[in-house]
Amino acid sequence: MRIKTLSFTLLAVLGLLVLSACGTLQSVTGLLEEAPTRALAATTESLESIPAQGLPPVEGSADFLAAYQGTLENLYQAVNPSVVNIRVVQKVDASDALGQLQQFPFFNLPQGQEAPEQYQSGLGSGFVWDEDGHIVTNNHVVRGADKIEVTFSDGSIVSAELVGSDPDSDLAVLKVDLPESQLVPVQLADSEDVSVGQLAIAIGNPFGLQGTMTTGIVSAIGRSIPASETSAQSYTIPDVIQTDAPINPGNSGGVLVDVNGRVIGVTAAIQSTNGSNAGIGFAIPSSIVTKVVPALIEEGSYQHSWLGISGTNLVPDLAKAMELPEDQRGALVIEVIPDSPAEAAGLRGSEQTVTIDGQEVSVGGDVITAIDGQSVNGISDLIAYLAGSTTIGQQVELSLLRDGESESVDVTLAARPTSEQGRVQENPRSQRGITLGLQGLNMDASIANEMDLPSDQQGVLVEQVEPGSLADEAGLRGGDETVTLDGEQVQVGGDVIIGVNGQPVDTVGELRAALSQLPVDEELTLTILRDGSEMEITIDPTP
Secondary structure: OOOOOEEEEOOOOEEEHHHHHHHHHHHHHHHHHHHHHHHHHHHHHHHHHOOOOOOOOOOOHHHHHHHHHHHHHHHHHHHHHHHHHHEEEEEHHHHHHHHHHHHOOOOOOOOOOOOOOOOEEEEEEEEEOOOOOOEEHHHHHHHOOOOEEEEEOOOEEEEOOOEEEEOOOOEEEEEOOOOOHHOOOOOOOOOOHHOOOOOOEEOOOHHHHHOOOEEEEEEEEEEEEOOOOOOOOOOOOEEEEEEOOOOOOOOOOOOEEEEOOEEEEEEEEOOOOOOOOOOOOEEEEEEHHHHHHHHHHHHOOOOOOEEEEEEEEEOOOHHHOOOOEEEOOOOEEEEEOOOHHHHOOOOOOEEEEEOOOEEEEEEOOOOEEEEEEEEOOOOOHHEEEEEEEHHOOOOEEEEEEEEEEEEEEEEEEHHHHHHHHOOOOOOOOEEEEEOOOOEEEEOOOOHHHHHHOOOOOOOOOEEEEOOOOOHHOOOOOOOEEEEEOOOEEEEEEOOEEEOOOOOEEEEEEEHHHHOOEEEEOEEEEEEEOOOOEEEEEEEEOOO
C-alpha cells in the first residue's frame, strides 16, 4: 500500500488520492472505454480510404484489426472476473498523527486530550487463485493492514483475512468466504516459455479504476528488482518480466497475461521519475508464483534457499583491478554473511578497496563463475539459479576464482533468515557484527548541495530506515525529499552518519567495516549530522 520513492515504484495507491479525484476519475473511465473503439474505427477507415496513387491499402488489414479486437474483448470477458480490487485500512500511530497535525499553524491539542485515532487506506489489485476462496496479491499491498476488503468484478464486496505472506518475493495470499460459483480462478502459463516481443496484457485497478485492461509487449525477461523495502537484508526477485503495457499505482497484485489469457506474471513495480507509468513495468514471474503461493496457503510462509553472500557483477574495471582478464565475468563476492552456508564453506569476501571513476569499490573476494555447472555471468544469474533450481538442504557446487586460481567449493544451502532473524547477525563463534537496518549511500558534492552542506562533506546519508530495526528504535531519520541527481533518484534530508564510537566514517564501506567488528551485544554511539547540526545517538543492540 506504500509507494516507494526510489526509482522502483510499488504499484499500490493511497486511498486519499482516489477519494480526492473520484469525480474526475469516473468521467475519465467513460472516455477510456470509448477510446479503443473510436481509434480502431478511425484506423480501419483510414486504411480503406488510402488513394490509389498513394500507399496501397494493406490486404486484409481490416479483418486483422477486427480479429485482434475480438481477441482482446474475449480475453477481457474471460479474465476480468478473476481480477479483484483490494482495499486496505491501517491504523496510524497516534503519536505520528499528532506530529503531523502539529506541523500545521495554530494547531494545539487541548491539555489532557488524547489525539483521535487516525487511519489511512490504500488500494491494490489481486486475483482468484482457487475455488476455496484464496486471493493472490502483493505483500506490499496488504502489509500492516488492520482491515482488508475485496471487491469483485460484479460489484460484490467481502472481507478478507491474510493467510500468509512472503516479503522476499513480494507475494501474499488472502482468503474470502464465498461459494465456488462466485469464484473464477485464473489459468497460469509457464513464464519460462515467455519471450521478448510477445503480447502482454495487464488487468488491474490503476488509481482505483477497477477492471482496467492495457496492452503492450514483453520488453525484456530476466530482470531483477528489490524484494522488499522492509527486509533487513538486501534481497532481490529474479527472472522478473519487463513490459511496456501501461501499469500504474493500484495495479499492484494484478495480472499480466498472454494472448490466451493465462497469467505469466503478477504486476508489482514500475520504474518512473514521477510515480506513474513511463513504459517500464515489472511483473513477478509465474514460475515464482507457483512455488510460493501453495506454501503460503499451507504454511503461511515460504522458505527460500540461502547462500549468504552479498555481491556484484565482475565488470572490466573490477577485473582489471584484481589483475584478471578484462573479459572475465562472474559474481564478485563482496561480503560473506556471518553464520551462513557461505561462511561455513569458506567463501571469501572482498577485503580491499580501490577507487574507480571517483567511487570507492570493494575488490579481492572470490569470483563465482558457475553453480552446478551452470555459467554465472553476473550476480543475477546466481540469484536466479538459487531461486529456481535449489531447495533448503541441497548441496551445490560453486566454481570460482580465488586470487586468480580456479577452485571448486561445495556449499550446503540453508533457509534464508527472516527479517527479524537477519536484524542482528548472531555468530556464536565470533559474536561480532551488528546490522542497523537502514539503506544509505556515500555523500558527494551534489547530495551535499541539495542538503545545504559543505561540498566536501563526507559520511553515509541515511535514505531509508527499516521499521522495527535498531536504527528505527534509536530514532535515526531517513530522507524526506526525493531529488534526481545524475539521472538517479535519491532521498535526501535524512541523517548523515559521520562516526562510530568516535572513529570517523566517510563511506558505506567504512560504516559496514566498523559495525562488523563490534560484538553483537555492545552498545555503540553514532555521530550524525541532522539538519546540519552534529549530534550523537546511542544504540543498544540488546533485546
